[in-house]
Amino acid sequence: MDFGSINPVVLIATLMVAATPILLAAIGELVVEKAGVLNLGVEGMMIVGAVSGFAASVTTGSPYLGMLAAIVAGALVALIFAVLTQILMANQVASGLALTLFGLGFSALLGQSYVGIVPPRTEKLNFGFLSDLPVVGRILFGHDILVYVSLAVVAGTWWWLNNTRGGRVLRAVGENHDSAHALGYKVKRVRILAILFGGGCAGLGGAYLSLVRVPQWTEGMTAGAGWIALALVVFASWRPWRVLLGAYLFGGIMVLQLNLQAAGFRIPVEYLAMSPYLITILVLVVMSSNRARTSLSAPGSLGRSFHAAG
Amino acid sequence: MSTPLLSIKGLTKVYPGVVANSDVTFDIGEGEVHALLGENGAGKSTLVKAIYGLIRPNEGTMEWRGQPYAPSAPAQARATGVAMVFQHFSLFDAMDVAENVALGMDNPPPIRELAAQIRKVSNDYGLPLDPDRLVGDLSAGERQRVEIIRCLLQNPQLLIMDEPTSVLTPQEVEILFKTLRQLRAEGRSILYISHKLEEIRALCENATVLRLGKVVGRADPRQESARSLAEMMVGQTLHTPSRETPDFGKPLLEVSDLSVASPSAFGTALKGINLTVRAGEILGIGGVAGNGQDELLGALSGEIRAPSGMVRMAGEPVGQYGPTARRAMGLLCAPEERLGHAAAPDMSLTENALLTGAWRERLVNKGFVNWGKAKGFAETIIKRFDVRTPGPHVAARALSGGNLQKFVIGREILQRPSVLVVNQPTWGVDASAAAAIRQALLDLAQGGAAVVVISQDLDEILEISDNFAALNGGRLSAPRPVQGLTMDQIGLMLGGAEGDTDVAA
Structure with a gap:
């Protein structure tokens, strides 16, 4: 065992990269759940984003066009969910699960001719001398654009939810859709837009996996990242900054698990692989032991279908 | 008054299978407090939804100060000068007062400015309110203030109030009326919807009475008696429940020093409840919603367990059962919430009869359901309690509130209870069904059962109970005989101040 071989600076820099896909997917899902919709299809939207982004950037040669394509693809898959649950009033849990299964199968079909190809490289941003600073340079100024985009999305989501009229309406719709309707807000429109945003974020997160983190296309490559993102939203008790914290924590566990293996630490990888879920269960138990706290964090209308009465 | 503020002409709204409003015509003048009277299902809510732009009428027109008025959305109604305080508050528990107010405005100022405005307006109208508090922590009276302030900040010409006093204590009602009179003095009009006739007589100068979607009468409520208004509303002579002089037997239900936590986040814990109900006695428990009614029912029914000695039935400890x-x-x-608590919405009436009647009516034999007997039991309830439904195979959800309530109460009464506890037995039930339910409770007590009626309708409690106690913040006042109790004393009991009356006087 040799813990000395784990360099904390490299560890932090790597975990930021490892956490970016789940961070993006989770912040999107947070907005969806804040609007009162439970979309369990994150995994499906991510993997369709991953394959579409990959295909688009291989075809065009630009990773950025690929990311754009991934956002659109994720949002399109989310649109299926939106139509099912908001217009046809289908059950959200069943539709979400179906979306995940559909996404996994559909992406495998789309990606058949892309297996084994190397995508165009996504360059790290150049901050000049800042990137050469010790410690800080590697952690803060040594990443590709999406790492910064994901941080900006978290900050933007937090600001938008708390300080704008749109954010307030979205929270109101998620908190009590009957009241929101009575005040004249378009519950379904708000929810559909939130679902599309969630799909776009999940798609982008998926593309980050196939274009930057891995980078190549393999079937089923999201490997549960969408489920971690879902768990993360609960873990963060529906607060954007806690999503960031949780994503980096879970990202850290993923990276650490590789490092520990390399360091010859004798603990089965499976323990670390399941730790995000164990932590989430723990958080759920702690949260529900204090009833007042749970009810203040979970949106009041989460997962309930909205039927306009009269 | 030359041109009325709002004039409604021949308004008709048809839902599939139901005519909610049929050819409704009336005017509201400037500075007038106009009452809209009617039973549940008379079409009052549909009518005000049309005025507020939530639904579009099929036929008929509206005029605002002589100009055509046809709002397609609440925002348009608000822009014209119509504001509405909803019966079921349109509030968001997890958000603070200022945010809740902002959500009801079309162009809210920044939150900090709005908070200052809320403080000012709420003090001007005698409804003090802290803009930073979370709405989930407010009492029902305070929640209503949020709704009213939200309306007043938009400077409305017409304020619609849908059953505003159903959740208030008599003192809170007084404060509200003072505010409403102040608004009228400022030249604003109020459309006041209620079925509480005394309030309407105290407040309104004109009344339009609706029955089954049609206007059946117009009156000046100050010139009418509550009884004549009620009969206009119901369309028949009312039967007042009655019984012979009560004769109490031995105590059947005793609760001593009962303290339990609430199972829900925004609930109220019960603190040191003491009560005794004797055979033949009806104990009425009043109180504003959310003061521990649901918890008390839960603790008595056994949904919330308590240490065994705290609840005794005919002397035997049952708290742990x-x-x-x-x-x-x-x-x-019989709990308050009909759908989901007292009855399973998607199950048939037979199945619902089985749910509570299985043991006492022996509808289950060695683990197998005797469907024939269960159906018979459901049919008996339907027949004896005049439940209007095609038959016992109908899902509970399909029944109207009043009919389902008759079924739920009937189901318990027909099982010959020795102690019956009901919460809000006639909530949302029309007057004749309510009278039938109250009579059934009286007959039950007459037959020697102990009955506890938890209700927010003080008139109901005063009408049927022998003793009255008030729930406030999870504490129960000492019961007092109903005879000779004044509204003022009741108000003080509801406010939790009954012990201080002598000091104050």
């Missing part, structure tokens, strides 16, 4: 064991002993309950 769950609902099934208590049912077997003859302690039956």
Whole structure:
């Protein structure tokens, strides 16, 4: 065992990269759940984003066009969910699960001719001398654009939810859709837009996996990242900054698990692989032991279908 | 008054299978407090939704100060000068007062400015309110203030109030009326919807009475008696429940020093509840919603367990038993929430009859359901309690509120309880069904059962109970005989101040 071989600076820099896909997917899902919709299809939207982004950037040669394509693809898959649950009033849990299964199968079909190809490289941003600073340079100024985009999305989501009229309406719709309707807000429109945003974020997160983190296309490559993102939203008790914290924590566990293996630490990888879920269960138990706290964090209308009465 | 503020002409709204409003015509003048009277299902809510732009009428027109007025959305109604305080508050528990107010405005100022405005307006109208508090922590009266302030900040010409006093204590009603009179003095009009006739007589100068969607009468409520208004509303002579002089037997239900936590986040814990109900006695428990009513019912029914000695039935400790064991002993309950608590919405009436009647009516034999007997029991309830439904195969959800309530209460009464606890037995039930339910409760007590009626309708409690106690913040006042109790005393009991009356006087 040799813990000395784990360099904390490299560890932090790597975990930021490892956490970016789940961070993006989770912040999107947070907005969806804040609007009162439970979309369990994150995994499906991510993997369709991953394959579409990959295909688009291989075809065009630009990773950025690929990311754009991934956002659109994720949002399109989310649109299926939106139509099912908001217009046809289908059950959200069943539709979400179906979306995940559909996404996994559909992406495998789309990606058949892309297996084994190397995508165009996504360059790290150049901050000049800042990137050469010790410690800080590697952690803060040594990443590709999406790492910064994901941080900006978290900050933007937090600001938008708390300080704008749109954010307030979205929270109101998620908190009590009957009241929101009575005040004249378009519950379904708000929810559909939130679902599309969630799909776009999940798609982008998926593309980050196939274009930057891995980078190549393999079937089923999201490997549960969408489920971690879902768990993360609960873990963060529906607060954007806690999503960031949780994503980096879970990202850290993923990276650490590789490092520990390399360091010859004798603990089965499976323990670390399941730790995000164990932590989430723990958080759920702690949260529900204090009833007042749970009810203040979970949106009041989460997962309930909205039927306009009269 | 030359041109009325709002004039409604021939308004008709048809839902599939139901005519909610048919050719409704009336005017509201400037500075007038106009009452809209009617039973549940008379079409009052549909009518005001049309005025507020939530639904579009099929036929008919509206005029605002002589100009055509046809709002397609609430925002348009608000822009014209119409504001509405909803019966079921349109509030968001997890958001603070200022945010809730902002959500009801079309162009809210920044939150900090709005908070200052809320403080000012709420003090001007005698409804003090802290803009930073979370709405989930407010009492029902305070929640209503949020709704009213939200309306007043938009400077409305017409304020619609849908059943505003159903959740208020008499003192809070007084404060509200003062505010409403102040608004009228400022030249604003109020459309006041209620079925509480005394309030309408105290406040309104004109009334339009609706029945089954049609205007059946117009009156000046100050010139009418409450009874004549009620008969206009119901369209028949009212039967007042009655019984012979009560004769109490031995105590059947005793609760001593009962303290339990609430199972829900925004609930109220019960603190040191003491009560005794004797055979033949009806104890009425009043109180504003959310003061521990649901918890008290839960603790008596067995949904919330308590240390055994805290609840006794005919002397035997039952606190540790769950609902099934208590049912077997003859302690039956009918909770407030009909759909989802008292009855399973998607199950048929037969199945619902089975749910609580299985043991006492022996509808289950060695683990197998005797469907024939269950159906017979459901049919008996339907027949004896005049439940209007095609038959016992109908899902509970399909029944109207009043009919389902008759079924739920009937189901318990027909199981011959020795103690019956009901919460809000006539909430949302029309006047004639309410009278039937009250009569059934009186007959039950007459037959020697102990009955506890938890209700927010003070008139109901005063009409049927022998003793009255008030719930406030999870504490129960000492019961007092209903005879000779004044509204003022009741108000003080509801406010939790009954012990201080002598000091104050």
